[in-house]
Amino acid sequence: LxxxxxxxxxxxxxxxxxxxxxxxxxxxxxxxxxxxxxxxxxxxxxxGKNRNTGVFLDMRAGWQWVEENAQDKSVLNLFSYTSIFSLFALEGGAKKVINMDMSAGALRTAQRNHNLNGISQGKANFVKRDILKSRKQFSSYGPFDLIITDPPPYQKKAFRGWQDYKRLLGWCKDCLNENGTLLVSLNNPHVTHQQFKDELGDCFPETKEMTIIDSCAEIKENDPSKGLKLIAVSL
Known part of the structure; x- marks a missing residue:
């Protein structure tokens, strides 16, 4: 080596x-x-050439959580990018995973990843959609036991930050089975974990449990209170 x-x-x-x-x-x-x-x-x-390499290593604790909580579940993976969450969901025994992203290139890599691991066995689907314009499409695949959403903090003309996120979370709630779970992510350094948790509490006052998933020990944040925020919301 x-x-x-x-x-x-x-x-x-x-x-x-x-x-x-x-x-x-x-x-x-x-x-x-x-x-x-x-x-x-x-x-x-x-x-060395593309802004994103295909993998976000700071999400590793989230991958592990999904693998540990996906057994026999129907999963919707929104803003799926190269669908790493899907790999871990299937490894954890998920029944099916719907991966949705607006980038055809990212979804081609996602399919390549699943073929590389020989893991999907017809359980993974890859859907190219502008998610904020596709409520009917992704709800038609449901209902789901677990919905993962990892949108950009802001993307010009595509995602306007919290106002769009809040609308999306309402749609996700409507697509969940009873006792379903949302795994929600926010990578905005201007928002603390507590602020994000409070906002989620306002969106889901009926929440049964809200669990902050801590980053892996090797991922060091300059300000841990404002780093990557990953929260499991049980409804």
């Missing part, structure tokens, strides 16, 4: 900054690679 290259990739805006600190031999970007996600699962990643 040896290191073939060391790449520093900074997700600055609007330009992506990439520098190669070391390379054993001449290499071209992007570097396409298969990475281990766990002892059993792996994923395609693309390094």
């Amino acid at each position: 040896y290191i073939s290259a060391i790449i520093i990739q900074t997700r600055s805006w609007p330009e992506l900054e990439t520098s190669i600190l070391y390379q054993r031999s001449e290499c071209e970007l992007p570097i396409e690679h298969t990475a281990k996600l766990s002892d059993k699962l792996k994923s395609h990643v693309s390094l």
